[in-house]
Amino acid sequence: MARNQHDHFYRLARKEGYRSRAAYKLKQI
Numbered sequence: 001m002a003r004n005q006h007d008h009f010y011r012l013a014r015k016e017g018y019r020s021r022a023a024y025k026l027k028q029i
Contacts, residue, residue, distance in 0.1 A: 009025070
């Protein structure tokens with residue numbers, strides 16, 4: 001996983017919430 005991608009997800013997670021991060025990861029996979 002690219003570091004840039006992780007940073008992007010981290011920012012979204014902070015904005016939308018930690019739970020949303022899981023949803024984003026599931027969508028990516």
